[in-house]
Amino acid sequence: MITDFHTHVDEAEAFGWIDPPEKILGLLDEAGIERAVIMTYTDLPGLNPGALEYIVGAANQYPDRLIPFLRVNPNHPRVMPELLERALAAGVRGLKVHPTTTLAHPAAEPTLEVLRLAARSGVPVLFHCGDDPYTTPQTLELAAQQVPDCNIVLGHMGGYFHVTDAIEAAIRQPNLYLETSAMPYPEMIRQAVDQVGADRVIFGSDGPGCNPRLELAKITSIGLPTEQERLVLGGNAERLLGGTAA
Template sequence: MEDQMIFDLHMHIEESTALGWQMSAADCIRAMDEAGVERSAVMTLTDLPGLNPQGLELIAEACEQYRDRLYGFLRLNPAHLETSKQLLKQAVTELGFKGLKLHPVSTLQHPGGVATIDLVRLAGELGVPTLFHCGDEPLSTPLSIAQAAAACPDATIILGHMGGYFHVDEALDVAERFPNIILETSAMPYPDKIRTAVARVGAERVVFGSDGPVSSPNLEKQKVVISGLGEEAAGLVLGGNAEKLLGLAA
């Protein structure tokens, strides 16, 4: 895999003392280089509109500074629906952002709620995917996010962490039911489940992510490397799928 282009679909740039995590754009690039990652999707650690009113500008400036390496996802709170819709339109159409990030736990917005569905539909209309935090907490389980997938069949939905520690099998079941769902590997601790995901839904619907700085890109990459995928499938999971998903493939 020495020549494999690796794309991390889930990294953060922001200084959040409340959460205890900090990563500047330069820190992000350094972590990518150490892990052999060429490109990353980056987003804030907090939601807009919210604690960091400069979150949009922060990500836009990072992507401009490291063009062809960093690609922006806008993390939004559906509770502020009209403002969030305006920000998403601006981010995608004016600033070249490549996706929407939603974290139901931090926003306390159910994935099946009217506001969330409205925002996911808008992302689909704009041609960008929605990355959900998908784990073990209430509001974030795969079955909860499946409601958004069912309501927005034309939108691409990525299950970040593919169910976390205890809901991975549920994430696999949901992905089999809804073809618009993609599974993302970050902070999910079982390499064999990556292999199972490829077997059940196809290598084209599994993508590598690290959740840096919350998790280590180097460590998270090794989960995919040791999961026992063949060379072709590993190439798709580690980078090929993300490039195609974000419209960057040649």
């Protein structure tokens, strides 16, 4: 089973984001991808107070295909414990944090408390990891060091200019995972598998902004051994999400 660990479903008309679940499902079908993690473009608490209900509702429409993550703004520490408890009770399976949109430093106390809450709840945290402020691998490694029992996924595995840094951070820090979406160098995925291990590299597409079929080809074109490819394309995601695949 192929699981896409990074896609978006949202209908925030004020921002021009009209991506209902059917849009990503069509792209997944074209690519032959069975399941996907979904998240909104907006952060909670934030401009869209119904984001939790929306993402859970979208997943409930297609329970065999879509897995809800809650995108959170750590800058509301008094709200966060109740929000996360409500999200987990509603069926959310992980969290997304985008430090650039929230301006919440990953290694500052509000974000660290979110990571501790996630660790206690047994759910992973997907960070935007790239070239923009507060998202470089070096910065996210500081957070991973302080909450070593939280499984932290580096979305885009460093973006365009920090891919080597992301691999090196994951070598040093065993709770860091590398997610492949929108990172333009397929050969670096092989390097990550060789240096970090196939069990900590995870396929993601960042669809619908990026085409899942093309993102999937980055994995299938580099000639990984069958077992390593199986882990990258779904086994690792299922394990982090609480499934039985290894």
